[in-house]
Amino acid sequence: MNQRVPFYKHQLDSIEQESIAKSLKSEMLSSGPKCVEVEQQLKVFFNVKNCKLVNSWTNGALATLLAMNIGPGDEVIVPSMTFIATANVVEILGATPIFCDVDSETLLMTLDCVKSLVTPKTKAIILVHLYGQMCDVKSFKDFFGSTEIKLIEDCAHSFESDYKGDKPGTYSNAAIFSFYATKNITCGEGGAIITNDDELYEVIEQTVLHGMTVGASKRHENGAFKVWDMNVLGVKANLPDILASLLPSQISNAMTKLDLRIQKVLNYDTHLDLTDAKIPVRHHKGVHAHHLYPIYIPNGLRNYAIKTFMDEGIGVTINFRPVHEMNYYRNRYNIRNSELKISSDWGSGVISLPLYPNLEESNQNRVIDTLNEKIAPRLRKAAKS
Numbered sequence: 001m002n003q004r005v006p007f008y009k010h011q012l013d014s015i016e017q018e019s020i021a022k023s024l025k026s027e028m029l030s031s032g033p034k035c036v037e038v039e040q041q042l043k044v045f046f047n048v049k050n051c052k053l054v055n056s057w058t059n060g061a062l063a064t065l066l067a068m069n070i071g072p073g074d075e076v077i078v079p080s081m082t083f084i085a086t087a088n089v090v091e092i093l094g095a096t097p098i099f100c101d102v103d104s105e106t107l108l109m110t111l112d113c114v115k116s117l118v119t120p121k122t123k124a125i126i127l128v129h130l131y132g133q134m135c136d137v138k139s140f141k142d143f144f145g146s147t148e149i150k151l152i153e154d155c156a157h158s159f160e161s162d163y164k165g166d167k168p169g170t171y172s173n174a175a176i177f178s179f180y181a182t183k184n185i186t187c188g189e190g191g192a193i194i195t196n197d198d199e200l201y202e203v204i205e206q207t208v209l210h211g212m213t214v215g216a217s218k219r220h221e222n223g224a225f226k227v228w229d230m231n232v233l234g235v236k237a238n239l240p241d242i243l244a245s246l247l248p249s250q251i252s253n254a255m256t257k258l259d260l261r262i263q264k265v266l267n268y269d270t271h272l273d274l275t276d277a278k279i280p281v282r283h284h285k286g287v288h289a290h291h292l293y294p295i296y297i298p299n300g301l302r303n304y305a306i307k308t309f310m311d312e313g314i315g316v317t318i319n320f321r322p323v324h325e326m327n328y329y330r331n332r333y334n335i336r337n338s339e340l341k342i343s344s345d346w347g348s349g350v351i352s353l354p355l356y357p358n359l360e361e362s363n364q365n366r367v368i369d370t371l372n373e374k375i376a377p378r379l380r381k382a383a384k385s
């Protein structure tokens with residue numbers, strides 16, 4: 001029997017075990033000195049003024065949108081080719097997600113995709129750096145910078161990325177990361193918000209913690225109890241120190257781990273028979289974080305491909321079915337696929353292959369052999385008929 005090839009494997013090890021054990025000995029298990037330390041580390045990594053660790057991308061985005069005072073009557077432009085959370089956070093707050101399509105080659109949002117969707121109700125645009133390749137945030141900043149429209153970056157795939165040398169957080173009002181179990185950097189559940197906007201950050205510090213004016217760790221500062229109030233509505237988005245303790249070593253090693261992922265990517269690029277399949281175009285305008293290795297299986301053969309991989313014990317997944325096609329959004333907004341053609345088409349055929357720094361060579365070869373020997377011939381036949 002062949003060894004199973006999991007879709008994802010984390011690489012947390014003895015360093016993280018020691019770190020979490022230390023954390024358990026501290027007095028308070030909630031957000032404390034460890035979070036402050038990691039926030040400092042992230043501020044340096046991204047060269048930004050402010051950083052707040054959160055317990056998920058989703059809660060971080062809710063806190064950010066709340067701090068921007070976004071709610072009923074407001075519109076937020078989001079891509080349909082993304083994970084549902086990007087749109088859900090808008091919907092949860094009673095605002096309306098306006099779905100945009102993406103560039104046909106890179107599958108990224110561009111100014112051209114977004115411009116025609118802007119109305120007087122548009123309050124924000126969430127730019128998704130899909131699969132680890134960054135959108136041109138500066139072009140959005142140049143166009144929208146003089147308006148009230150806020151730019152938010154969904155960096156769930158793009159921790160290591162840059163665009164022409166500019167990292168996330170450089171041109172947006174806020175950039176939000178995910179440290180969920182399958183992301184490049186993970187603490188099981190977690191995330192971070194970074195921003196250079198001091199005024200916004202002051203409110204985010206409150207909206208991540210119920211809206212309280214003084215956070216728990218600061219209530220007893222300098223020996224005196226600080227009476228707190230609540231000026232804005234917030235969520236409970238703070239990350240506990242226990243989970244934050246898993247992050248410092250991963251952040252330090254992020255670029256080394258990226259190099260290992262790039263080797264796997266090049267191996268796929270060189271050896272996969274993609275004659276009748278395709279991968280997104282890489283724009284080569286900066287560092288690609290290669291969070292995922294997506295390939296498009298045409299001619300309605302995706303289910304066949306998934307079954308073939310699964311029969312071989314190889315974990316594959318779909319990133320993503322377009323959000324507007326989800327039952328909830330279909331029932332609510334009924335957007336036709338012809339209105340979001342590129343996202344709908346890509347979403348009908350995309351699968352992601354296993355990709356992580358410790359993916360064994362023999363296992364990766366099995367993924368390649370399975371595609372080339374069992375799936376590609378079937379694609380060839382379908383392409384001819």
Ligand SMILES: *Cc1c(COP(=O)(O)O)cnc(C)c1O
Pocket residue numbers: 055056057058059082083085086128154156157177178179180190191
């Ligand atoms: C994973 C993911 C999220 C959600 O992250 P959580 O930390 O699980 O809330 C949001 N956007 C994209 C593009 C993602 O892949």
